[in-house]
Amino acid sequence: MTSPLSRWLHFFRNGIRTGEIVLRSGESNRRAFLTNTIRLTAGVAGLTVAGSALTAQADVTIQGNQGNWRFCTKCYGLFFYGYPTDGVCPAGGAHGMAGYNFILPHDVSETSTAQGNWRFCTKCFGMFFRGYPSDGRCPAGAGHDAAGYNFVLPHDVPATPTAQGNWRFCTKCFGMFFYGYPTNGVCAAGGAHGMAGYNFVLPHS
Ligand SMILES: [Zn+2]
Ligand SMILES: [Zn+2]
Numbered sequence: 561m562t563s564p565l566s567r568w569l570h571f572f573r574n575g576i577r578t579g580e581i582v583l584r585s586g587e588s589n590r591r592a593f594l595t596n597t598i599r600l601t602a603g604v605a606g607l608t609v610a611g612s613a614l615t616a617q618a619d620v621t622i623q624g625n626q627g628n629w630r631f632c633t634k635c636y637g638l639f640f641y642g643y644p645t646d647g648v649c650p651a652g653g654a655h656g657m658a659g660y661n662f663i664l665p666h667d668v669s670e671t672s673t674a675q676g677n678w679r680f681c682t683k684c685f686g687m688f689f690r691g692y693p694s695d696g697r698c699p700a701g702a703g704h705d706a707a708g709y710n711f712v713l714p715h716d717v718p719a720t721p722t723a724q725g726n727w728r729f730c731t732k733c734f735g736m737f738f739y740g741y742p743t744n745g746v747c748a749a750g751g752a753h754g755m756a757g758y759n760f761v762l763p764h765s
């Protein structure tokens with residue numbers, strides 16, 4: 561079920577929501593990279609064009625930025641707001657969004673101030689860190705379940721008017737949550753989130 565085409569279609573759906581998707585045909589061919597940079601303005605037309613590009617490429621890598629990541633006012637977690645439903649919140653029901661529209665880089669190289677292995681969970685719609693042997697605690701039960709992009713998130717850089725700091729890793733649920741309030745939300749592992757590690761600074765519109 562994870563054929564390149566079906567995986568790509570999953571990416572493509574996410575791409576529609578961000579309004580932009582980039583197909584990269586190879587590091588060595590800058591011209592081809594530029595040629596295959598497609599700004600989606602109409603989903604069906606974009607699919608046709610991009611689908612043709614896909615068949616011409618043996619190995620397609622997609623990189624770019626995905627929007628529609630939001631703060632949840634109930635659990636303080638970061639979740640994807642781009643689907644008709646809003647996942648599962650550890651505070652009960654679905655997540656409830658507010659605030660900035662975070663636009664997050666994915667499938668780019670890690671650096672000393674940008675950590676990869678941050679993933680979308682198909683069960684709770686939250687952002688979690690998949691860099692450990694286990695996958696934390698999902699509010700939908702058991703561990704999180706990763707799919708889609710490999711997000712590479714900036715940390716320990718200055719906050720700006722379009723990048724918010726105080727986002728942290730939770731050692732209990734492995735989720736990303738906002739640490740900028742006096743309390744720390746609701747954790748799927750019980751109680752409030754517990755922060756550790758980098759101070760993530762997330763770009764937003
Ligand atoms: Zn929530
Ligand atoms: Zn989850």
Ligand SMILES: [Zn+2]
Pocket residue numbers: 730731732733734735746747748749752753754
């Ligand atoms: Zn937690």
